[in-house]
Amino acid sequence: MTGYGILIGFLAFGAGFGLAYWVRQQLDAQNESAARNEAGRLLQDAARRSESLLREAEVEAKDRLFKMKSEFDAETAEIRSELKRQEQRLIQKEENLERKHDQNEQKEQDLQAQEQKFQIREEAFAKRSEELDELIQKQHSELEKISGLTSEQAREILIRSMENDARYEGAKLVKRIMSEAQEEADKEAKRILATAIQRFSGDFVAERTVSVVPLPSDEMKGRIIGREGRNIRALEAATGIDLIIDDTPEAVILSGFNPVRREVARLSLTRLIADGRIHPARIEDVVKAVEEEVEQTIKEAGEQAAFDLGVHGIHPELIKVLGRLKFRTSYAQNVLQHSVEVGFLCGIMAAELGLNVKLAKRMGLLHDLGKAVDHEVEGPHALIGSRLAKKFGEAATVVQAIAAHHEDIPPESVYDLLVQAADSLSGARPGARKELLENYVKRLEDLETIACSFKGVANSYAIQAGRELRVIVESDKISDEESVLLSRDIARKIEESLTFPGQIRVTVIRETRAVGYANK
Structure with missing residues (x-):
């Protein structure tokens, strides 16, 4: 029973499998038929769409060809019209050239005719010139016989006479021109100088070249000299100034070439006298302190001078050199005061002439820089000052004005002449300078x-x-x-x-x- 059931089971399984396979075959056959039908339909649709696209492309191509043909025809017509216009212009130019050619031929014929006339006249002139030369030569010979002079002698007399006449006429002309120019120049110069002098009335202080230090009593002379002269030697060594202690009552004379050192010595000696402690160590300390104060005073003097004139941007080293002029004199005139005065005068005259006032003041203030160092460097103080100004970045016009204010080099601008005039005006006015x-x-x-x-x-x-x-x-x-x-x-x-x-x-x-x- 069991074996029979198994057999039945196998048979049933085989029948089911065969049935399933048959069903699968049927379904595959139906699907394949449907697919074929769908493919046929798609192919028909594609064929119809391709035909439609071909017709549309053909129509579009015909339209584009028509448009291109129309554009080509239009461009061709425009080119033809432009060619016709150019052809007409060329024809007109050709006609104009032909007319000009005819005119040139006519002018050439006229020129040839005139040239022939000129040649005839030239020959006549040459012949006439030869005749005149012969007549002049005959006249020269006759004049030499009559006057008894050769042609060279007569020419020399004539030239001398003409030279005297020309010199006389030239002198008259020079006199008239100079009179007219002098009148105008005098009026304008007097007006400018009078205006400058009226607008600037500066104080003037004359300093002597020898410094004198007063003493409270003649006993102080011995303390200044010290034991075996050690104090006076220490003071002279520290300052570089000679001390003259003579029979002058209650006074010590300081003598030295350098005015700054002389000022240091004067202040140092004054302080030592006031303090009462006079010995070599104390002298060195006081001189060192006074040197620093004098340097500060020099700087402040230069800054004050620049400030008074409204001149800015000067190099600090130039300010120091400018301040040293406070201790310099020229014919008993203080050089720093003179420089400030020249700066003011330059500015006033520049304003009257419509020039740069600040630049003119700068030139006037710095024009005597070389006097602060001319005992240390060889050469005229004008050239020394110009080199110094150039070294510390002053403008070329300022350097030129400094160098030319005593005509060590020729002046090149009106500013150079302004500085010369202001310098002369400041130094030449009554009481400004003293001469031996x-x-x-x-x-x-x-x-x-x-x-x-x-x-x-x-x-x-x-x-x-x-x-x-x-x-x-x-x-x-x-x-x-x-x-x-x-x-x-x-x-x-x-x-x-x-x-x-x-x-x-x-x-x-x-x-x-x-x-x-x-x-x-």
Whole structure:
């Protein structure tokens, strides 16, 4: 029973499997048929769509070809019209060229005709010139026979006569031009200088070149000298200044070339006298402290001078050099005070002339920088100062003005002349400077000697403290016109030969005297 059941089970399984396989085959056959039908339908749709696309592409291609043809036709028509226009222009140009060619041919014919006429005239002129040369030669020969002079001698006489006439006429012209220019220049210069002097009225303090220290009593001289002179030697060694202790009551004289050192020595000695403790160690301490104070004073003096003029941006080292001018004098005139005064005058005159006022003040303030170091460096103080200003970054115009204010180099701008004028004005005004009597008398003698060295001068007189030179000439040797030239020549020789502040007026006097006698 059991084996029979198993067999039945196998048979049932086989029948089920076969049935399932058959069902699967049927389903596959149906699916394949449906797929084939769907594929056929898709192919038909694709064929229809491709035909439609082909028709649309064909229509679009025809449209584009039509448009391209239309555009090509339009461009072709435009090109043809442009070619026609160019062709017309070329034809017109060709016609114009033909007309010009005809005109040029006509002008060439006219020029040839004129050239022939000119050749004929030139031949006639050449022939006439030869005839004239022959006539002139004959006349020269006749004139030489009549006058008894050769042509070279006659030419020399004629040239000399023309030269005298030209010199006479030139002197008259120079006199007239100088008179007119002098009138205008004097008016304007006097106005500018008067304005500058009126607007600046600075105080002036003259300092002596020898410092004197007062003593409370003559007993202090012995304490200053010290035992075996050790105190005075220590003071002289520390300051570099000679102390002169003589019979002058209650005073010690300080003598030294360097004014800054002399000031240090004066202040140091004053403090030592006031303190009463005078010995070498104390001297060294006081001198060192005073040197620092003097350096500070120098710096403050330079800064104050720049501040008074409103000049800014000066290098600190230049400020120190400028401050050292406080202890320098020129003909007893304080150089720092003189520099400030020149700066003010330059600024005022620059304002009157419409120039840069600040630049002019800067030039005037720095123009005498070289006087602070000229005992240490060789050369004129103007060139020393210009090199110093250039070293510390001053502008080229400022350097030029400093170098040219005494004409060590030629002036190049109106600012250079302003500094010269202000410098002369500050130094030449009455009471500004002091000169030795010998130098003063020598300058007067030199002025008169220079004037008398010229031909035709009878006498010369230096008057007004050497500010004016009166020259009396012989009327039979010097004419009125030649007197103008003589005054200029004398003034030029004075400028070349002498050194002087300000200006010197040269006046040439010519007079004619007629004397008659009445007798009975």
